[in-house]
């Protein structure tokens with residue numbers, strides 16, 4: 001991590017770990033894990049969990065495992081496994097040893113289940129899913145014992161083995177923990193710990209047709225790996241009694257401590273793999289790495305750096321209270337990083353032709369500009385000035401508002417890193433649109449102020465002959481509602497959906513931009529500050545004929561809330 005990043009601040013999890021180290025609770029060790037289910041690409045919420053788990057392991061000189069929680073083979077895919085590894089590495093973290101899979105422990109988990117049956121703590125239940133739902137009760141009503149609850153250990157062992165052997169259909173039988181059907185906590189009402197799924201698994205192939213449930217798998221996988229502090233989001237608080245119950249019944253290598261923290265919610269977007277997958281599947285975005293997506297791969301393609309995401313995670317902190325973080329906080333972090341690290345360049349996004357009549361037809365003058373105004377070590381770049389140049393349409397007004405500092409008729413403006421020019425004439429097409437400006441330049445203004453007058457405005461430009469074509473993609477919020485889920489819920493219409501709040505203007509393509517020559521060799525992932533425009537990154541869609549740039553973020557936080 002670079003020196004400029006915020007030093008880790010203390011939080012309640014660190015206090016717990018400090019106390020555990022003092023009391024030698026886990027022999028002084030700190031072992032964490034990041035346990036994604038490989039059913040989608042990781043998003044910014046996962047980045048918080050990654051930074052927390054790997055960050056704590058780094059700080060306490062412990063270790064952090066990457067474990068794929070792969071108990072739902074239907075929804076999982078190797079593509080997701082590969083993308084998750086890539087994203088964790090890209091964020092700058094190294095997992096301990098090889099990546100782990102819950103499926104590595106399927107045999108051990110099965111043996112533990114047999115053990116539970118022998119202890120009289122688990123039974124095979126043959127209620128249909130509908131019946132089981134009825135027996136479960138509700139928040140206000142206790143559940144009822146299943147008629148299969150008192151089956152003998154021998155019968156349970158026999159049925160469980162036959163479940164494993166594939167003798168029963170999906171849904172016909174499940175293995176349940178025998179806890180308490182009257183518990184106020186529904187998670188403790190004899191939860192299912194194994195179910196039948198006759199599907200191939202991406203790691204274990206057809207070796208298994210019964211798969212363990214998440215709650216049962218998670219605590220045991222943690223114990224098998226010697227995890228000391230098992231960090232998860234607040235919605236698992238009600239599952240902690242089950243986590244502890246399973247570990248209390250069995251002789252496991254250790255008993256990790258589950259600690260819950262608030263998940264990250266970011267406004268104007270969603271952080272749920274399931275919903276993000278819907279955006280991808282229904283083609284509302286171009287893919288998981290669409291630069292509008294809050295996925296780590298989308299942010300990377302948008303031009304976010306790993307350092308900026310780590311900084312963001314540190315800034316938002318770790319608490320026990322759910323809240324919503326403003327997208328502006330994430331943007332602040334990337335702006336701050338790129339302000340010092342991104343070289344400057346000029347790119348005219350919406351070009352207007354300017355002919356300098358005082359300039360000789362074939363005259364080419366080589367000018368030099370710093371790559372960073374405050375950092376000489378970044379060097380200088382060469383810019384060529386010619387008779388025909390482009391400026392941005394938004395930098396010219398025929399009828400300027402008061403105090404206008406850019407170009408207008410009969411007024412002067414400075415071309416950044418070049419001369420002062422004056423607009424003498426406006427050329428329009430038949431439709432009355434401005435298509436060209438005829439200007440003249442003051443030869444005595446290169447690198448110095450003009451004689452006897454002040455020229456306040458500075459605009460960017462590129463030479464027509466010495467620039468390259470580019471497409472610029474400007475992104476806005478993906479959703480027009482601050483909380484798309486809440487907005488969807490307020491509608492009576494049952495079909496109303498978070499998708500209804502997609503921002504139709506989240507992508508604006510500017511196909512005719514022109515970029516200065518120094519950008520011609522830029523590679524996908526390179527970041528720049530386009531002077532006066534914002535921070536941009538070269539997209540992998542760039543070709544030999546046309547560069548493609550993504551706007552990472554504007555120069556300032558000029559974003560106004562939709563509807564204001």
Ligand code: ATP
Nearest residue numbers: 035036037045046048049232233263264271272273
């Ligand atoms: P999703 O609903 O997006 O699928 P998940 O919690 O089901 O999220 P997992 O793959 O199970 O996704 O999550 C891996 C880890 O990341 C878990 O420990 C989980 O608690 C954590 N995590 C997921 N989303 C967030 C979030 N928004 N903020 C912080 N941590 C998160």
Ligand code: MG
Nearest residue numbers: 036037039273
């Ligand atoms: Mg999950």
